[in-house]
Amino acid sequence: MTGPPNTPSLEEAMAAAQRGDARAEELLAGEVRSLARIVCTKGQVPEMGGLDWEDVSQEASQRLFRVGLSRYRGDGSARSYLYSIVKVTMLQLMRSATRRRAREQVVSDEEAASFSPAGKGEESSTMERVSVRQILGALAPECQELIEAMFLNGATYRQIAEETGLAESSVRSKLSRCLRRAREQAR
Amino acid sequence: MNKQDNPPTRSGDHPIDEIADYLDRRLSLDREREIAQHLNACIECADDFAYAQDLIDVALRSGETHIRVDRLVEITENLQAEFTVPEWDHFQICPSCQAEAANLQRFPDPADLIGGDSIAASSSNQGEVAPGPKRAKPKNRRSTATEPKGHTLTPSEPHWPQDEIDPRSDTDESLGSRILGWLFPKGLIWVGSGAGAVLLLFMILPGANDTAPLAQIAPIAITVPRSVPEAGSFGERLSRGLESYVAGNYEAAEVAFALAREVDSSHVEAALLQGSCQLLQGETDEAVLTLEVASKLADTPEQFAEANWQLANALLLTKNEAGARTLLTEISGQEGTRQAAAKAILAALDE
Numbered sequence: 001m002t003g004p005p006n007t008p009s010l011e012e013a014m015a016a017a018q019r020g021d022a023r024a025e026e027l028l029a030g031e032v033r034s035l036a037r038i039v040c041t042k043g044q045v046p047e048m049g050g051l052d053w054e055d056v057s058q059e060a061s062q063r064l065f066r067v068g069l070s071r072y073r074g075d076g077s078a079r080s081y082l083y084s085i086v087k088v089t090m091l092q093l094m095r096s097a098t099r100r101r102a103r104e105q106v107v108s109d110e111e112a113a114s115f116s117p118a119g120k121g122e123e124s125s126t127m128e129r130v131s132v133r134q135i136l137g138a139l140a141p142e143c144q145e146l147i148e149a150m151f152l153n154g155a156t157y158r159q160i161a162e163e164t165g166l167a168e169s170s171v172r173s174k175l176s177r178c179l180r181r182a183r184e185q186a187r
Numbered sequence: 188m189n190k191q192d193n194p195p196t197r198s199g200d201h202p203i204d205e206i207a208d209y210l211d212r213r214l215s216l217d218r219e220r221e222i223a224q225h226l227n228a229c230i231e232c233a234d235d236f237a238y239a240q241d242l243i244d245v246a247l248r249s250g251e252t253h254i255r256v257d258r259l260v261e262i263t264e265n266l267q268a269e270f271t272v273p274e275w276d277h278f279q280i281c282p283s284c285q286a287e288a289a290n291l292q293r294f295p296d297p298a299d300l301i302g303g304d305s306i307a308a309s310s311s312n313q314g315e316v317a318p319g320p321k322r323a324k325p326k327n328r329r330s331t332a333t334e335p336k337g338h339t340l341t342p343s344e345p346h347w348p349q350d351e352i353d354p355r356s357d358t359d360e361s362l363g364s365r366i367l368g369w370l371f372p373k374g375l376i377w378v379g380s381g382a383g384a385v386l387l388l389f390m391i392l393p394g395a396n397d398t399a400p401l402a403q404i405a406p407i408a409i410t411v412p413r414s415v416p417e418a419g420s421f422g423e424r425l426s427r428g429l430e431s432y433v434a435g436n437y438e439a440a441e442v443a444f445a446l447a448r449e450v451d452s453s454h455v456e457a458a459l460l461q462g463s464c465q466l467l468q469g470e471t472d473e474a475v476l477t478l479e480v481a482s483k484l485a486d487t488p489e490q491f492a493e494a495n496w497q498l499a500n501a502l503l504l505t506k507n508e509a510g511a512r513t514l515l516t517e518i519s520g521q522e523g524t525r526q527a528a529a530k531a532i533l534a535a536l537d538e
Binding site for chain 2: 008037038092135172
């Protein structure tokens with residue numbers, strides 16, 4: 001069996017994609033897709049149940065082209081880099097799913113006290129010390145929720161905008177105002 | 188002149204409205220550097236950003252948030268990466284993050300998956316998962332998280348993205364290295380998985396039926412081309428499969444061959460080797476289906492004989508003695524490398 005003649009490696013494809021080469025981007029998207037499929041179908045992560053590899057693939061590609069590509073400096077293995085992006089994406093999606101379930105749970109039983117913003121509330125009671133909620137206690141509930149969502153839950157501006165119906169720019173400026181207010185109160 | 192009077196920003200704006208993206212590393216590297224430069228010059232923004240970081244650190248310690256996924260990946264992949272003190276405090280008492288980190292260790296290494304390079308072997312981008320500038324080994328630094336009400340980073344105290352020092356990595360020693368030792372017995376996981384798979388195979392095979400012990404399951408002799416095919420192409424996927432196959436990683440090889448067949452569904456060798464992988468892993472039903480396709484696709488006598496040989500063995504494992512006999516009879520009637528073995532199995536079946 002023989003392979004085709006020498007062609008660009010993944011590293012070269014990354015460099016070309018950084019220059020805006022559409023063909024290279026296509027190749028990278030294909031590689032991400034392959035890795036997502038491999039990891040999702042062959043990974044041994046029990047909590048992965050229900051996670052669709054195509055969702056992972058799509059999200060990972062977006063992450064790659066939105067941020068990851070610009071951060072790749074070409075001095076390491078491109079495949080390992082892409083693989084890391086796929087793993088991060090997968091775990092992020094798993095966390096999001098957990099958060100969603102936690103939110104639904106809270107809504108259904110109204111046991112807000114057991115709700116952890118990160119969606120993993122079981123360990124909260126074992127941790128003490130000052131909490132962010134205490135620190136932000138004097139803020140308007142709206143501000144508290146926004147700060148928690150953005151900094152503790154890892155929500156994006158776009159997600160908050162979609163949830164609240166506000167423009168993304170409004171969410172940005174609102175968060176800035178809330179943060180400044182919180183800091184002023186802390187002084 | 189007061190730095191705050193004239194901060195060197197991209198457009199004169201303060202980047203406060205990008206703070207969440209910045210702290211979550213969701214910005215491009217260029218933009219991140221611009222903001223870092225701004226923070227180095229603008230006290231007001233540095234205060235805001237440091238305050239937000241402090242909130243996150245407090246939340247980590249109080250369990251109101253969890254260690255970011257990209258940080259967990261970074262730390263589990265890279266022995267040079269370290270937990271910050273707040274992250275470590277959180278990690279020690281957070282079963283969820285511990286479980287996630289353990290899960291990360293269960294993800295196959297790329298080298299195991301595709302016979303390619305390994306994360307462990309490549310250091311350059313390990314710390315950049317979701318990216319971040321390559322960092323030098325963090326310097327010791329006082330934890331800032333105990334002072335949530337005041338900023339702790341000043342313009343003269345560089346913020347992490349700027350000069351490759353992560354202020355969150357205020358550790359005394361390599362905590363990442365420390366936890367890897369006790370939390371992730373990776374070698375044990377893989378050895379255990381391998382042993383489990385072998386055990387499972389032995390449990391399945393004898394129990395399938397009486398013909399199963401007659402099956403001769405062995406890898407097909409192949410050679411791996413040395414060329415470097417185009418990324419994502421059929422050739423590259425096939426090469427990955429071949430490499431993994433030769434290395435005895437049939438799970439990864441199977442996936443690679445399947446992906447290759449997505450590109451070229453009529454490729455005989457990809458189908459044949461995928462079927463062989465399935466057979467070698469004890470996936471007999473899947474192997475039968477794949478090898479039937481390979482047999483139909485075969486366009487040379489050698490390919491046809493090999494596909495039928497593999498298929499016959501798969502059928503022996505699936506209680507289909509009649510089907511196996513038909514194929515073995517056909518193979519035994521033609522000269523070839525499998526002829527003698529086919530005759531031997533037929534003789535054993537007759538007994």
